[in-house]
Amino acid sequence: MEQKTMIAVVVVVIVAIAAVGAFLLLNNGGGEKEPTYDIPDNTRMLVFGNANNDDYLDSKDLTFLKAIVDGSATWDKKINIFADTNTDGTVDQKDVDLLSDILAGKKTTMYYLNWHGNVRSINYPLSGNIAGSYVDIAALAWIAGCYDDITSIRQTQQNLDSLDPVQFPGAAGKWKTVSDETNTTFSVQELLAQKVKVVLTDPDFIEGNGLLEKMHAADKDMNVIELPINRAVGDVDWTHTIVTLGAMYNNQDATKEYVEFVQKVEKKIKEKLDYIKQKYPDQTFLICYEPTSALVTDLDIFGKTDVQYGDVINMVRLPLTCALPPMADTGYIEGYKIEDVITLNPTVICIESWGKINTMTEEQYREVIEKWVGYFSKTGAYANNKVVTFAYEVYGTVPGIAGMIYMGSLIWPDAFDPMEGIAYLNEYYQNFTPMGEDFDVTEHYGFLPEVWGSA
Ligand SMILES: [Ca+2]
Ligand SMILES: [Ca+2]
DSSP states (O other): OHHHHHHHHHHHHHHHHGGGHHHHHHHHSOOOOSOSSOOOTTOOOOBTTOTTOSSOOSHHHHHHHHHHHHTSSOOOTTTOGGGOTTOSSSOSHHHHHHHHHHHTTOSEEEEEEOTTSOEEEEEESOOSEEEESSTTHHHHHHHHTOGGGEEEESSOHHHHHTOOTTTSTTOTTTOEEOBOTTSSSBOHHHHHHTTEEEEEOOHHHHSSSSHHHHHHHHOTTOEEEOSOSSEEETTBOHHHHHHHHHHHTTOHHHHHHHHHHHHHHHHHHHHHHHHHHHHSOSOEEEEEESOOSSSEEEEEOOOSSSEEEHHHHHHTTSSOEESSOOOSSSSEEEEEEHHHHHHHOOSEEEEEESSHHHHSOHHHHHHHHHHHHHHTTTSHHHHTTOEEEEEHHHHSSGGGGGGHHHHHHHHOTTTSOHHHHHHHHHHHHHHHSTTOTTOOGGGSTTSSOEEEOOO
């Protein structure tokens, strides 16, 4: 619950400082939310230099840049926004030189688009101690090849000391908390003390509270990467972050395999979309987050701002629409009545846990899940075998996309093959996590969603 409580606090802080927001925007040179650029639809590589808008920063971009400079290609600055490698408004030899240096791994400045479509820069290639808002950064860092640089996490020391050594090798005794005394955000003092050079975080922690500016002021070489971890901001999600980190660390060999995996899963889902939409039109879902009693539950739905939770983002990869419109800034609704869920009658009801698969035994976990499912036994979804339980840390964040084929097989058994779904999940865990090549999701509780009902 730490995650959600913190967000509520941040919202209060944002409201409190809204009156002075305009002043901050004028004076800090950062934190603006009006996009400078529209983020192109078909690229996850948000680095300037990615002239051809694909998911890689490579020699094809350099060839394209040279063609623009020698006049054999024309530059459409609205489409190929990243061609202007040094972001000075023109494409010329300086851009060719900068991209050449980047591809050669030379130390320089690299520019990228942040979650709001604003230009930011880093010291390229990234190196040094990494701090993150949640342990979820481990999943991204593992894929981008910088896992061993993680030293600091904004969670309690108790959280960090109890991490599963199989999922988080080397973390125990190494990772230190960089939480402030209220345990709601980063301590800048601790970031400095722990010599952090790279900060990976969702916007909730550092936007609107002046922290981003404090980090930059404390150490101009502290690279705060304004790309999401387990949120989506507008159209940017953690898949963009991983791909972009690959370039920032000059380690795209590691991320290329991941890009191809994501593209493969997306293609597979897409193949079934028309079939499901025609056979089962207007399918809705609602995510009930850690129900507090038989009467009320918290919800994860779309928020009114552009920051969205990963579980909602992953579920809409399937042909499902959230049963409620955006209701709060963060999309987190506390204390929603279960009788209102029954009235709303979503096609699929998701019941979601957080943190429990790491801290509970299988028996304890099952007991909690079965109790929660019981709260929803009078829903239409339960009558139709469409109550689905899952863990946020698997389906709300980086691994999530790998599990959507299996999730789909539980909801529409005629559309997706469960064995194929399990194969995708195993491919993810075996290739992109510390679990290793023998890991099998069917042998570990909590990694597969389950479906419940009376039909
Ligand atoms: Ca490219
Ligand atoms: Ca330029």
